[in-house]
Amino acid sequence: MKDTLKHKGLRQKLVKVLVDKGITSELVLEAIANIPRHLFMDSSFLDHAYQDKAFPIAADQTISQPYTVAFQTELMQICKGDKVLEIGTGSGYQTAVLCELGAKVYSIERQHELFKITSKFLPKLNYRAKKLVFGDGYKGLPELAPFKSIIVTAGAPFVPKPLLSQLEIGGRLVIPVGDKVQVMTLFVRTGLKQFDKTEFGEFKFVPLLENKN
Template sequence: MKDTAKHQGLRNQLASVLSQKGITDKNVLEAIKKIPRHLFLNSSFEDYAYQDKAFPIGAGQTISQPYTVAFQSQLLEVKKDDKVLEIGTGSGYQTAVLYTMGAKVFSIERQNELFKSTSLLLPKLNIRPKLLTFGDGYKGLPNYAPFDSIIVTAGAPMIPQPLMAQLKVGGRLVIPVGEEGQAQIMTMLIRKNETQFEKHEFGEFRFVPLLENKN
């Protein structure tokens, strides 16, 4: 679990690349500078950890490109102590960014292998989500709702109704929407009142598919 001055230098460079690509939220950029992304990857990828690229992490999943993580995080406009629901813990890197930004993170992972490894990794890095659980992201976490914001880190063919229901009025839901095998459209819903949502779209991204519990 080594984190060196060289790694820190590479993180600063990465933050500067993201800034050039249009990430302006200081809170997001500071989190990118602090989090040792190389520790979330298989050691064979360590030399590439601070490139703006996605990498495989096992169980057919990927750690998202840093720009994608930063872009989604920026859309959420996280404030300190916001309750944020994350659908798809994956490697835990996005969880770490949200936590470092001051959010109280509730995260669900559908792949048991990833859930186990990430549950062990995060505490070693002093990253302590409010809840890290194994389950079906489509259903959200109704017992802990409502949330200030919800982030989905996998592509879904449509926006799951239970997630919309678990969002506070004024809250933001950020989700890549599109069919499997195609690019998804980054979509943000802002809840205006009990029944109305305002929709914004932000261009194409590529994500692994959101898995529904088939059991």
């Protein structure tokens, strides 16, 4: 697993692309600049690792477009030490970004194949989540709530109520909502049953899978 000067140079170009697209958080940009995205991808896509595009990974899932990762992460407004829940571990790339920012990351993955791969892979890069869980993202992790922020990395046809209930007061849920196309949506918990909702335009994600058993 090599991370060369060439890769680092390509990441700097990617960061410039993200700045041009409107990403302003220096901490988020620094995290993107530090993480070897090529190592999270199938070898057949290595030449494209630092393009601002999504690419296929195992289990018919994708590694998200860097702009989408940066955009969602910026909305979370993470501070070092924040307790964060990620719904959809996937390749682990978003997990790594959260770890780079100093968050205490709890992450759920529904696809067992991906869960096995990523839970072994992330520690090899020294990205250590507090807990990686194989389970149903719609349910969250009530036993470990509340969370400072929650990020959903797949398209949800509706907003799961358990996730809203697992936010602390002042906490932020970033979730793409919709069927074929999703609207990036931010919920900020302002009281026991009060939430401020803001929408940020359309994105396209793979669907958030529910445990039907």
